[in-house]
Amino acid sequence: MTTETQVSQTPAKPITNKEKTKAKKRYLKAKKDRRKRRKSVPGLVEKAHSGLEDEDELEDVALPEVPATEEHAQAGPSSNPDARPHKKRKVADPGLQDPEENVKQASPEDDLASLPSTSKPVPTIINGLPSFPAPRRPDAPSKKTLALQGLDTALAGAELIEPSTVLPIVPDEEDEDGTGLSRRMKKRLRELSVTELFAVQTAVIPMLLSNPRQRQLYLPHGSPRDLCVSAPTGSGKTLAYVVPIIEILSHRTVTRLRALVVLPTRDLVMQVRETFEAVGKGRGLKIGMATGQHSFAHEQAQLIADQATRLQGGSSRVDILICTPGRLIDHLAGTPNFSLQHLRYLVIDEADRLLAQSFQDWLVQVLAATRPTAISDVLVMTPPSLVDVPAADALAPAHRHLLRGVSHIHTDLDEKTEPTCQKLLFSATLTRDPAKIASLHLNNPRYLIVQSTSEKASPDDGVLNLVMEKFTMPASLSEHMIVCDSAQKPLMLFYLVHKHGVSNALIFTKSAESTNRLVRLFDFFESALASEKAPGHQPKVLQAYSSELGAADRKSILERFKSQEVNILVCSDLISRGIDISHVSHVVSYDAPVDMRKYVHRVGRTARAGRAGDAWTLVEEQEARYFKALLNAADHLDAVKRLRVVEKDVASLLPSYERALGQLKEVYAR
Numbered sequence: 089m090t091t092e093t094q095v096s097q098t099p100a101k102p103i104t105n106k107e108k109t110k111a112k113k114r115y116l117k118a119k120k121d122r123r124k125r126r127k128s129v130p131g132l133v134e135k136a137h138s139g140l141e142d143e144d145e146l147e148d149v150a151l152p153e154v155p156a157t158e159e160h161a162q163a164g165p166s167s168n169p170d171a172r173p174h175k176k177r178k179v180a181d182p183g184l185q186d187p188e189e190n191v192k193q194a195s196p197e198d199d200l201a202s203l204p205s206t207s208k209p210v211p212t213i214i215n216g217l218p219s220f221p222a223p224r225r226p227d228a229p230s231k232k233t234l235a236l237q238g239l240d241t242a243l244a245g246a247e248l249i250e251p252s253t254v255l256p257i258v259p260d261e262e263d264e265d266g267t268g269l270s271r272r273m274k275k276r277l278r279e280l281s282v283t284e285l286f287a288v289q290t291a292v293i294p295m296l297l298s299n300p301r302q303r304q305l306y307l308p309h310g311s312p313r314d315l316c317v318s319a320p321t322g323s324g325k326t327l328a329y330v331v332p333i334i335e336i337l338s339h340r341t342v343t344r345l346r347a348l349v350v351l352p353t354r355d356l357v358m359q360v361r362e363t364f365e366a367v368g369k370g371r372g373l374k375i376g377m378a379t380g381q382h383s384f385a386h387e388q389a390q391l392i393a394d395q396a397t398r399l400q401g402g403s404s405r406v407d408i409l410i411c412t413p414g415r416l417i418d419h420l421a422g423t424p425n426f427s428l429q430h431l432r433y434l435v436i437d438e439a440d441r442l443l444a445q446s447f448q449d450w451l452v453q454v455l456a457a458t459r460p461t462a463i464s465d466v467l468v469m470t471p472p473s474l475v476d477v478p479a480a481d482a483l484a485p486a487h488r489h490l491l492r493g494v495s496h497i498h499t500d501l502d503e504k505t506e507p508t509c510q511k512l513l514f515s516a517t518l519t520r521d522p523a524k525i526a527s528l529h530l531n532n533p534r535y536l537i538v539q540s541t542s543e544k545a546s547p548d549d550g551v552l553n554l555v556m557e558k559f560t561m562p563a564s565l566s567e568h569m570i571v572c573d574s575a576q577k578p579l580m581l582f583y584l585v586h587k588h589g590v591s592n593a594l595i596f597t598k599s600a601e602s603t604n605r606l607v608r609l610f611d612f613f614e615s616a617l618a619s620e621k622a623p624g625h626q627p628k629v630l631q632a633y634s635s636e637l638g639a640a641d642r643k644s645i646l647e648r649f650k651s652q653e654v655n656i657l658v659c660s661d662l663i664s665r666g667i668d669i670s671h672v673s674h675v676v677s678y679d680a681p682v683d684m685r686k687y688v689h690r691v692g693r694t695a696r697a698g699r700a701g702d703a704w705t706l707v708e709e710q711e712a713r714y715f716k717a718l719l720n721a722a723d724h725l726d727a728v729k730r731l732r733v734v735e736k737d738v739a740s741l742l743p744s745y746e747r748a749l750g751q752l753k754e755v756y757a758r
């Protein structure tokens with residue numbers, strides 16, 4: 089302690105300049121010697137790098153000796169003895185140099201000079217070891233490549249059908265045209281004004297009818313191939329499945345539930361039922377519906393002949409059942425003898441919408457019901473009062489092993505039996521989701537895509553368009569959009585109605601609230617306009633159509649619209665899918681759709697079966713970017729023409745509009 093204090097207290101002896109110079113000389117000499125020694129001992133640099141030398145030495149060793157480029161390496165450190173020592177730079181690319189190698193880098197000028205004309209990075213040799221070119225980030229795969237990755241092989245090999253394809257129906261000769269249609273069916277179709285088959289029908293009908301084996305009701309030793317069809321709105325998908333089902337089921341002797349058609353809404357069920365009734369007229373097939381419109385007991389009585397006896401083969405009053413998924417599940421769970429074992433066809437129309445509905449896992453339950461279950465399961469599912477007497481009654485071939493009391497010894501010669509249920513999926517916007525497709529357990533499926541192919545298009549393009557949601561629109565459809573302030577939307581609608589002849593129209597809004605408000609304003613506007621015009625002026629009749637209305641009201645409104653008593657229906661997306669009203673000549677999206685699928689289905693309510701139609705979308709200014717991006721992503725922006733409306737275009741409507749607005753405000757104030 090004292091020593092330390094003493095030392096610290098002793099004043100330091102000043103070092104003279106002469107002594108400083110001597111010390112420096114000694115230091116430089118030692119340094120020079122060290123360098124000489126190091127040059128004579130190869131591998132010292134590496135040693136230094138491994139931390140055996142002190143930092144000062146490392147710097148000295150590395151700086152002049154490591155060239156950054158090949159040129160420097162070849163020239164060697166002595167090629168330019170006058171060159172200024174390079175400044176130490178940070179290693180720019182960690183992939184190019186090991187950051188731990190504290191080596192000197194070339195100056196930027198040297199870098200540029202040393203780059204070959206191709207400007208590609210040149211391997212650098214550091215002390216004999218090559219350094220590799222800087223790793224380059226590979227180009228991102230194109231959207232096309234990504235979209236085609238992991239595709240279902242059946243989808244990748246989809247068959248494309250040109251939308252303009254038609255096939256005239258030759259009335260007299262049976263199957264002269266290769267369609268497999270009977271003379272009777274051709275006659276019926278002509279009575280219904282169907283004189284030619286549309287594109288989707290030319291592909292689907294022969295596929296289901298022309299092979300005699302396919303016409304059988306049971307195919308237990310070779311299940312039929314399933315079918316997925318994507319075709320534009322209004323292209324005739326309904327007849328594509330209704331006609332073959334009627335043709336094949338007409339050969340049946342006993343009534344069994346052999347065709348099940350699942351649709352997303354009650355309105356669609358009724359519409360498809362009408363088509364079945366019309367095409368199957370006089371064939372003796374019984375067609376039933378299950379939508380929940382009637383009481384459950386009433387529906388049970390309509391569907392099942394014998395609910396009292398437990399029949400393993402099931403019991404059915406109908407050959408064809410058209411239903412919504414919810415009610416179907418109710419019957420599977422709670423209707424005795426309701427069985428899907430005899431199903432020959434399971435049709436899922438508007439398939440993408442239905443597959444998106446997870447309601448009680450309806451699809452899993454339906455598929456399970458088509459397959460044979462173990463006898464123990466049958467007994468568990470049977471109401472207790474019926475357990476004792478499971479009477480065998482015409483089990484489907486794939487279910488025969490469940491037959492009680494009949495012993496069967498299995499041998500190697502037994503062929504495996506499968507249910508004969510053939511799945512047919514239809515949509516204008518078929519799903520591309522591999523998980524959803526997988527959930528259907530499709531049997532060796534075939535994909536058909538109705539889509540125009542340009543000469544330049546590759547065979548992949550059709551599939552790619554489907555996968556990338558570039559859906560085909562009806563050729564006879566004209567599309568327009570008006571970008572306006574949100575407050576101007578009602579005025580723009582009135583402008584379309586009165587200046588562009590928008591009538592026989594469906595107007596889509598985003599909510600029931602929006603529908604009600606619009607209908608009120610429209611009524612006020614029409615009365616105000618009528619009071620201004622000549623006495624003969626006929627105001628337009630507009631009616632709301634929403635889920636808030638009862639089934640009977642909705643039916644009556646649709647009928648009044650079909651008979652053109654009502655000129656315009658204002659509705660939600662409830663009827664944006666599938667509804668077929670031939671005289672709809674205009675569709676207005678009063679509130680712009682939020683996705684491309686919705687857009688496709690809405691505009692598809694017009695321009696059906698080759699008829700002309702116009703679709704209009706009112707886009708609020710703040711939505712314009714999003715809406716255009718949506719169309720652009722589907723390669724559809726160019727098809728939608730922008731209509732610019734200026735003040736003078738709407739000037740004559742303004743007085744009535746302002747009066748109507750005043751009246752609406754009063755109503756809401758109350």
Ligand SMILES: Nc1ncnc2c1ncn2[C@@H]1O[C@H](COP(=O)(O)OP(=O)(O)OP(=O)(O)O)[C@@H](O)[C@H]1O
Nearest residue numbers: 282284285286321322323324325326516666668697
């Ligand atoms: N071959 C045909 N000849 C004449 N009209 C036809 C023919 N096929 C279908 N139609 C008519 O075309 C209209 C549209 O048919 P459908 O409702 O089956 O279309 P869709 O493809 O199911 O449309 P969406 O995808 O909108 O449900 C119907 O009115 C139908 O009667």
